[in-house]
Amino acid sequence: MDRAPGLSVRVKLTLSYAGFLMLAGALLLAAVWVFLLRYVPTRAMLINPDDRVNGVFPVRSALLHVFAPRAAAVLAVLLVFGLVGGWILAGRVLAPLTRITDATRTATNGSLSHRIRLPGRKDEFRELADAFDTMLTRLEAHVAEQRRFAANASHELRTPLAISKTLIDLARADPHHDTGELLDRLHAVNTRAIDLTEALLLLSRADQRSFTRQPVDLSLLAEEATETLLPLAEKHGVTIETSGDITPTSGSHALLLQLTTNLVHNAIVHNLPEQGSVWVHTGVRPKTVVLTVENTGEQVTPERASTLTEPFQRGTERLHTDHAGVGLGLAIVTTITRAHDGTLALAPRPAGGIRITVELPAAAPHTNR
Structure with missing residues (x-):
């Protein structure tokens, strides 16, 4: 100015x-x-x-x-x-x-690496300097995260495009190649690219908080997500148990449903090869509501658990199997949780698997009617 x-x-x-x-x-x-x-x-x-x-x-x-x-x-x-x-x-x-x-x-x-670090006892100027240093630290971390995200997204998007180009070049070089198999592979690669693009758009929308808040019951979302993913759970030999109370909160119904679906989906896919289990529980605390999703599975270290919310991080090495996702499931969960002023916690289970807890501000009971 x-x-x-x-x-x-x-x-x-x-x-x-x-x-x-x-x-x-x-x-x-x-x-x-x-x-x-x-x-x-x-x-x-x-x-x-x-x-x-x-x-x-x-x-x-x-x-x-x-x-x-x-x-x-x-x-x-x-x-x-x-x-x-x-x-x-x-x-x-x-x-x-x-x-x-x-x-x-x-x-x-x-x-963004410069810090003021103003010496002396606390006063108005030192409070301002400390607040500015804190802002720079968060901004530097956010910029670094965005750069990693852009690099990973570019890599993930380049992979299906490169595969598509290879398949097309193969078809052009060999006109007598089985077109049915080629079309199936192109369809799978294209579907994966579309899923990744939609996930990126959803992540951007949630991060910008461009949604209208309305009364939402997490227990109903948990039931809806469980019913939707029940065929996938049966395919993987996973049983799902839901329990809990009415959990009224305020936010975007679509985004919170996506959050719940992502959590249940990850719990199903990253589970034991057979006879796995998933537990979905909702609860009410004095000022918050809680959604907890637990699953059986491989042993996860605390260090590994802390990285699972980063974009394009997956809990197992099954990167390209069916329903393995695009690596943005928990990143989307984290962004939606933050956009709703909530907190996300991941903790390994002693017997294997992981427990994910989403805590959101509670809404007054009458606002959910």
Whole structure:
């Protein structure tokens, strides 16, 4: 934003200090003058006849003649002292602000690794500096995450396109190749690319919070997601158990259903080869509602669990099997949870598998009717 040039804050503070000091000095001199007028008579008789002026001497007039130039000198000294002292004090007070401004310019130029780290005890400037450092840390992490995401998304999108190109080149080189098999493979690759694109669009929509909030019951979403994915669970030999209470919250019905579906889907796919189990539970806490999805499966370390919410991270090495997903399931869950002001927690189960807990702000019971 273009602004007209003006006085710096340091000059303004200096003039304020000097003006306040001058005002205080003037008030003090005025008080002294009033005090003198109160106890000094207007005229006084003189003892020495040679110094008479009509028999009296104008005391107050003479006192004013002596007092006025000295008062003016005092005010002049106070003015100089106020300007010099105010300039020095303003510089010392505004020194932290200068560091914050320099750090802001550095961040504006693209360097997010710089930190102010303002020393000293807590005050308004140090609170501002600490808040700015915290913002830079989060912004740097967010930019790094977006760069990783863009690189991974480019790689994931390039893979099906490269496969499609290879298949087309193969068909052109061998016109007598089985077109039915080729079309099936192209259809599978194209479907995977479409699924990935739709997942990226959903992730962007949830991250921008471009949705209308409405009353939602997580327990109903859990039942709907379970019924939808029941054929997939039967195919994988996985049993699903649902339980819990009515869990009223507020948000996007479509996004929260996607969140629940992703959690149940991941729990089914990343499970034991046979006789696996999935538990879906909803509960109510004093100020929040909770959706918990647990499954059996391979042993997962805490370090591995902490990375599963990153884009294109998968819990097993089954990267390209049917229903394996595009690696954005838990990333979408994380984004939707954050967009609804909730929290997401992942914890390995001692017997294998993982427990995922989504906690969202609770809505008043009447808002869900």
